[in-house]
Amino acid sequence: MNATTSHTGRTGHTPAPTPESEPEPARTPWEDLVTSALLGTDRRRPDVDVPPGTGVPAALLDAAAVETVRRRAGLRPAAAAALPERAAPDTRPPLPAAARRRLALLLADRSGPGGSRRGSAPDLTELLPQWLAVADEYGYAAPPELLPALFDAARGRTDLRPQALRFAGPRGLWLARLNPDWKFALRTAPGGSTLPAADDTERVRRLWQEGLFAERVALLAAVRAHSPAAARELLDGTWPKERAEDRLMFLDSLRAGLSDGDETFLERALSDRSRNVRATAAELLSALPHSALAARMAERAASCVALDPARTAVQVEAPHACDPAMERDGVVPNAPPGRGQRSWWFGQLVEATPLATWTARLGGRGAEAITALPVHDDWRPELHAAWCRAAVRQRDATWARALLGTPSAPEAGGPGAVSLAERAKLLAVLPPGERAEWVAGFIDAHGLSEAFQLLGVCALPWAGALGRAVVDALNIARDAGSYPWSFSGVMGLAERCLDPAETSRLESLTAIPDEPEDGAPGAVGYWAEAFQRLAGTLRLRAQMIAELDPAGVTPRRPA
Amino acid sequence: MLGPNVADMTQQGVRWAADQVLALAPDAASRKAGSKLGAAGPWSETGYSTTEGAVWGLCKGSGSTPYRTVVDTTGPAYQCGCPSRKFPCKHALGLLLLWAGPDGADGTVPESEPPEWAERWLAGRRERAKQPEAPSSVQRKGSDPEAVRRRAERRAERATAGTTELEQRLTDLLRGGLAGAEQAGYGLWEETARRMVDAQVPGLAARVQELGAVPASGPGWPVRLLEECALLHLLDQAWLHRERLPEPLAATVRTRLGLPTTADGPPIRDRWLVLAQHDAVDPKLTTRRIWLYGAESDRTALLLSFGAAGRAPELALPVGLALDAELSAYPGGRQLRAALGERFAEPEPTPLRPAGLSAAEATAAYGTALRDDPWLDTWPVTLRDVIPVQAASGAGPGTSTSTSGWQLADADGRFALPLSAAAVARPGLWKLAAISGGAPVTVFGECGHGGFTPLTAWPDQPGAEPIPLS
Missing domain, CATH: 1.25.40 (Serine Threonine Protein Phosphatase 5, Tetratricopeptide repeat)
Incomplete structure (x- = not known):
């Protein structure tokens, strides 16, 4: 029994924790004890001294206690795994203390009770986008300790992602690589890492070849802001090798700062393998009023719309066929269920036609006068809806204003020619x-x-x-x-x-x-x-x- | 309106920091609800008094009459007309936040005389505060030394009966084999734990209860079960032969059994840096552990504070502040636990950091501590210049349990401490990784045979505030 008290004594002279690990003998005394303990001392007697007056189980426990404390006292550190690369420095200024506390609260409230009835307390979650927007305006760096909560919030809400990731900065991008839950950050990050200067051709080319998708999207945007031609050159260089999904995203990123210079590139994309890429290219081209595609569409649409002989109303003759040339220009041949083929084609033609076409076509009238014209044979809803889409696509405020009409007009509140969703887009x-x-x-x-x-x-x-x-x-x-x-x-x-x-x-x-x-x-x-x-x-x-x-x-x- | 700068100059010492207020909240929900009320909107007739040490105000709720809320900041103690059973309620928290925040300093909560309703409650508290000596002195008179000795003897007899019974059960278990324990499941241990509760040895009861979960804890469980059984056996035997132990070790054994002890160590006055505060929440009881580091005494101490279900433990000390106070240690070898005695000033910010160790020094510190208390699972250490690393695969040499693939590596990249499984499951891990960003950080935590559990991190910048990894 003396053994028990001396255990604690024996732990005193623990081996100095030298971290080299020695090879262990095939069967240690400890393993022998574990085996006997598992099977039971009745079945397998452990190799221990049993003092008189003690049973075998107690002797085993005595020995196991010594071993346990010995093993713990002799604990050594492990060999370190490869150290991670450091995150790129974030040069933005840190948040003021009060703002940092506020962000912590906004993020903590995210998982708050989704109770049935809202009391008189504010709902903090909804304030997060606004907080991020203002913080971004000032260009603050995110406090690193709040990045995990920020990512968890952005993970559940795609609408938060662009803002959250911009705020998260280089440290955020570094962190997101460690946690599979935050993979989205690697795909959507708007340039989390520090981008090379747009005129540093060599580094730009390397990042474009080797970077993550998110980095490449950001790089493309940065280079495009600096020199659209250089950006197109980058795209051209790797275009055939990109995945269809990525081609679509790159193409979509041309939307910002779209100009006539992009036309040649977009024209080529009209023959892309992917249908979605073709459709996006056509859409972008139709937003360029001077493009060849816009001119082709204008010609097609104009042949469908004319003033009636009295020159006081519009008459419509929808196209009879969708030829391959139309299809190449982005017209989708098959109408969704419940819509007539011809009116479906017609709508797409008008939508892609530069709005300026109509003043010449319809007696020199302005947008307001044109939208006020009566339309024969119930074509008005179809025609006006297409003009709405065209005004939105071409961002034409004059036409949008004309199509919206006055807000207090009685039909403005009812189910008029222009639906609420279309009005929202026009606005x-x-x-x-x-x-x-x-x-x-x-x-x-x-x-x-x-x-x-x-x-x-x-x-x-x-x-x-x-x-x-x-x-x-x-x-x-x-x-x-x-x-x-x-x-x-x-x-x-x-x-x-x-x-x-x-x-x-x-x-x-x-x-x-x-x-x-x-x-x-x-x-x-x-x-x-x-x-x-x-x-x-x-x-x-x-x-x-x-x-x-x-x-x-x-x-x-x-x- | 008073300019914010003037207000700061005159009142900074008196008003609390928002963090200090939020630390008082009983739970996360109250913290949120309180912070929503920490703006001027619903409040009227607010004020505070330095001489009284009180803040008060009326809070408009959904009812027609506003709630009267008053806080005695010296306690702190709270009084509110709302029906909430949370303590402090969200109104008290909101009021304190308003007072602590920029709005408060702007004059939303002006210095004034307390209104009659607040004064009544404050006066009542002062009245009661005058007679705290009365009940305890009565008790002291009533505690006949003979009766105390007899009670202690009866308790010791029960403990002896309990440990003897536990020894019997352990030897039976070893005779039949641990493999049988896997099939018996929790039931076996539940019943034994109840017997230990009956024997008034809650420390043993808790250890036995934990044994029930070991067979389901994954590969390597027989090793862990044997270790725990052996340490339990060691504790039984230590109690049964306590007359042969040196006194500090005997005190440790009494504490481990869960027999009552009092913090009778000599008071140590120091500037105590709050290293960490974390709560273990149980449906019945919240246990708050607060780690302190004394700059001059160079010691680490642990304060425990308990809260019944739904209530926050009374003691709240924000991490990173330093407290000029006296602590008294509980008896026992390597005893970390202490009781907070007199506090000489409010906690205040400090650039102080504990000296840090390397990974090898940390495991050595744990090993050395086992010399005086072989039942220690962990030892508090501060690691200097370590980098969180996501290792490709699990267990490192030297750990008895399988670990998770995360470690804290010395900045020179040679040695590392694996993180405990509990630490890897907590969101604090990601905070730690984010704070580091691949650069060395200083980390305080608990180092033990199950790995390292980080509790607080200091970013690698001069003057950076510590960040709790909860």
Whole structure:
């Protein structure tokens, strides 16, 4: 029994932990003990001394205790694996302390309770995109310790990825290689690593040949911003060897800064092996009004549309066939189910035709006069829808304005020729101020029920008139006695988009007025709560934006 | 409105840091809810008083009357009119954040006299604070030394009965073989653990309970089970022969058994750097472990704080701050645990860092500590200039359990400590990797036979704040 107490004594002279590992004998005393313990001492007697008065199991445990402490006390470090490469330095300034804390909170809230009813507390998750946008504006470096949470957030939300990855910077790209969960970062990173200078031809060429896909996309964009011709040369060099998926992405990246110089390259891509690549090339070409493709399309479309003999209305004669030349120019021959072949072809022709074509074709009229013309034989919806798509593709504000019409017009609120989704796209073509004014006018005339999609395309924060229109409409909805969750979509948008300066106007709405007699029971309480949350979120946003200001704590009006 | 700079100058010493406030939150949900309330919006009639050490305010909730919230910052203690059973509630946290934040310094929470309702509660607290001596002195008078001795004797008899029974069960197990334990599953150990609870040796009960999980812990389990059984046997035998042990070791054995001990070591005053704070949450109990490092005494100490279900442990010390205070050690050889005595100042930022060790020095430190307490699973160490490395494959030599493929390597690339399986499963691993970015960092953590568990990291920049790896 003496053995037990001496164990602790024996651990005293542990071998100095020299880290070289010695080869072990075939069967150590410890392995002998483990085998006997596993099988039981009745079946296999271990090779231990059994002092008188002790059983074999106790003797085994004595010996095992000595061995265990000996093994632990003699612990040695392992041989180190190959050290990792260091992350490229991030030269951006660090976040102010308050902003760093705020980001940690925004990221922590992500997994918050998805409870059925929202209380009066703000929903922090929705503020993350805005926080990232402002942080990016100032060009801060991400705090490394928050990168894992940031990646986890971006992993679940693709819309966050570009911003999150730009913010994550070179350290983020370095980190993402270690965790398979964050593989997306290697594909979507907008130039996480430091790119070579666009005129450093040798390094550019090497990165283009050897870089990750994400690095190459970023490189292409950087070189293209510097010299579009050099970028096209890079693309041309490796084009046939790229995977179809990558060709599509590279082609898509030409959208930024598209110019007539790209035409030759795009024309060649019209004969690509991949159908998606061909379609994208055609789409890009049609956005270049002076391209040969646009001219070919204009010729085809013009032969289908003409003024009637009285020259006061439009008549349409849709194409009778889709020939191979049309197909090569991106016209999809097979109509989706439920659509006539001819009107399907017609729509595609008009969509790809430069809008300037129509003034010449339709009696020298401007966009507004043309869209006001009657159209024979029910072709109006088809024709106008195609013009809408063309205005969006060619980013033609004059046509967009004409097709949108006045926001207060009665048909603007109803299912007119132009759907809400198309209107939202047309609005995006207008300058931000005009866009906000149009939507404000729409809400004043038609209320909020149809406005959700339109609000989504307005610039942040909502300009004064628009913000006021939304708050007034919410107030009217409350007075009408409906429940706030009928407007939860708009409420959610308002929390993210209203100018924090509107907070003071909301204060009066957060009080709980008397229940109106004809209102829904309990609605006023819920409305007060909803307005409280709205006001709370706006205040939080103002504070959040102030925290990011490197000049200090003075709240600034967001740009 | 007072300019922020003026406010900073006059009040910086008094107001808390937001981190300090957030550390008081009982759980993550409260932390979030509290931070949402930490803006001026829902608050009115807020104020604070340096002389009273109090902050108060009215918080508009969903009801018609606002909640009255008041915090005694000297405690800290909280009072709020809300029905929440969290403690402190989100309103108290929000109020403190408002007071600590830039808005507070801007004059949202001005210095003033407490309103009548707050003053009533504060006065009540002061009243109660005057008589804390009363109950304990009564107890001291009532504790007849003879009765104390008899109680201790009865407890020791029970412990002896418990350890004897456990010895019997261990020898039975070894006679029949550990392979049988795999089939018996948890039941066998559950029952033994209950018997140890009956014998009032909670330390043994906890160890026995853990044995139940070993057979399901993957390859190599017989080795781990034999190790744990042998250490349990060693503890039994140490108790049964305690009269032959030197006193520090006997004290360690009593502590390991879970017999009551008191921190009766001489008070050590130092500037204690808070190295780490982490909670182990159990449905019934939250155990908070706070590691401290004394700059002058060059010792590492452990404070334990407990919270019943749903409540945060009372003690909260933000990592990286230094605390001028006295600690008293609990008895035992290599005893790390201490009790916090008098605190002479509020915790404040410090550039202090503990001296770091290399990987080989860290394992040696653990080995040396086992000399005085063979039941130690880990030993707290700070590693200097180590790089987190994702190794291609598992177990390194020298670890008894299989490890995960991550290690902390010395910057010279020769030796490394494998990370424990628990550490690899935690999100803190990725934080650590991100902080390092392939460069050396200083890491505090627990080094043991199961690998290294990092708890706090200092980035490799002068003056960088430590980052908790929770």
